[in-house]
Structures are given as C-alpha cells and as structure tokens.
C-alpha cells in the first residue's frame with residue numbers, strides 16, 4: 001500500500017497515524033476516526049453505527065485483517081464517537097474496547113443512551129446515528145483518572161480523564177510523538193480557518209471542568225491536537241487559547257440573558273447574533289450537521305442546564321446554613 005496514494009477520506013498524518021473520515025450519515029468532514037498502525041494497532045473513535053462499514057473498509061484498505069486490530073478506544077460515549085463500537089467489536093474479534101469508567105456500562109447496554117438520545121434527536125436519531133449495538137462486557141476495559149494502551153514496540157497511548165464536555169470524556173496522548181486525541185474537549189475545529197467553536201451539550205457541560213481540562217491539555221504540551229470534529233491542528237497553544245476564549249464568550253452571552261423571560265429562545269437568538277458571527281462557515285458538506293451537533297440550540301441548552309445546576313446547588317447550600 002502506498003501511503004501517498006490513498007482513497008478519498010483517508011489521510012496519512014505521519015508516524016503510522018491515519019485520519020479516516022467516518023462519513024457520518026453520508027456527510028464528509030464531520031467525524032474523524034484515527035488508526036494508529038503500530039505493532040499493536042489501535043483505532044481512536046469509531047463514529048456512529050451507520051459509519052462502522054466505512055471505517056471497517058478503510059482499516060482493511062490500510063492492510064489490517066480482522067484479527068490484527070488490538071484496541072478500539074473512544075474518547076467518550078456520545079453516539080457520534082462511540083455509536084459504532086458494538087459493530088466494530090464484532091468485525092474485529094480480538095480488539096479490546098477501552099473507555100472511561102463512567103461510560104463503560106453504556107457500551108455494554110446502550111438502551112439508556114439510545115433512549116436519552118431519542119429525546120434529544122427525535123426523528124433524526126435513526127438517520128444521523130443509526131442503531132447502537134451492545135459490546136460484550138468481557139471485552140470492555142474501563143479506565144479511571146489515567147490509563148494506558150499498549151501500542152507495541154514501547155509505544156503507548158496514555159489516557160487522561162478530561163471532563164467538561166461530558167463526564168465520561170478523556171484525552172489520549174501518543175508517547176511516540178506527543179499527538180493528543182482531544183475528542184470534543186476543545187470543541188469543533190475548522191481545518192480551513194483554525195476557528196474553534198465550543199461543544200457544550202446537556203446534560204454534563206461544566207465550564208469549570210472544561211477549563212481545568214484545557215489547562216491539563218496545555219500542560220501536556222502536545223505536538224498536535226487530533227480533533228474528532230475535524231482533523232489535526234498543529235498550532236497547539238493558540239488553538240487551546242482560542243478554545244478557552246470561545247467558551248467564555250458563549251457562557252457570558254448566555255449568562256447575560258439567563259433568568260429573563262423567554263430564557264432559552266432569547267439566549268439562542270443572542271448567540272446567533274453576537275457569537276455565531278465570529279466563525280467562518282464550516283467546510284461544505286457536513287456544515288449543517290455540525291451546526292446540529294454543536295450549534296446554537298444544543299450549546300445554549302447545555303450552558304443553561306449548567307447555570308441552572310449551579311443555581312440549585314447554591315440554593316441548597318443556603319438552605320443548609322443555620323440561622324437564616
């Protein structure tokens with residue numbers, strides 16, 4: 001196989017790392033998986049259930065037989081990242097499935113995950129994500145604060161718990177070259193312009209946790225940031241700074257309108273007017289889907305949910321204070 005002559009959708013990024021466009025619901029440029037074709041090959045992110053045949057074909061094209069894949073790891077269990085885990089586990093029978101401990105049971109039994117996704121996506125669930133199949137529990141390895149994946153030949157992928165976008169989210173560092181797989185922790189990256197747009201969905205979004213995760217990622221001093229949406233970014237400190245600045249703009253804008261009448265709609269309108277104009281359009285093709293996954297409505301709902309949670313916590317503390 002000639003790495004300079006790859007089919008569309010597969011990109012060689014050096015060091016035996018390949019980006020694979022998983023073509024979410026047929027759209028290019030939305031969800032990238034990565035194959036590290038080391039001695040013990042590993043796939044990072046699988047995309048949706050509907051994407052599993054695309055990813056399987058790409059991995060086979062890159063020379064791996066069914067028994068060759070050693071590990072499948074997902075940064076978190078949202079359907080656009082992990083929906084195809086059960087299907088991929090079935091076609092790569094020797095692969096161990098690695099996930100953060102707070103997401104593990106949902107891979108083994110996706111029923112709750114699917115029903116909460118149905119509440120968010122309604123009719124669009126089937127077309128966007130397909131149906132998530134369970135993964136055999138005995139093949140799942142759950143990791144905690146940190147974890148390790150053996151890539152062979154002394155190369156490892158080290159996981160770091162990285163909440164904020166979701167409470168089952170982690171980042172993964174390749175010890176051979178310092179690549180950091182960031183999942184959705186920084187948001188959505190536009191490879192054409194370098195724009196970063198936050199991804200702050202309900203129910204887990206937490207600004208403070210997000211900012212701690214960004215600090216952790218900065219301290220790691222990665223060589224590249226490997227975005228699931230979409231592609232590798234080489235201007236590392238600038239991109240992390242941009243992610244932080246954007247998060248603050250979104251949260252401030254929503255905070256300003258929080259607590260007023262018509263709350264959610266008002267906040268969404270404000271974000272559309274004041275915030276969305278900060279970004280160049282995403283590359284054609286998947287732009288509309290990315291607007292659904294990390295657009296004004298989803299993000300504002302997540303931020304409002306978090307602000308409400310903070311308020312409830314504050315009220316609870318006040319109630320518990322004696323003599324008031």
Ligand SMILES: [Zn+2]
Pocket residue numbers: 078080081184228229293
């Ligand atoms: Zn995502």
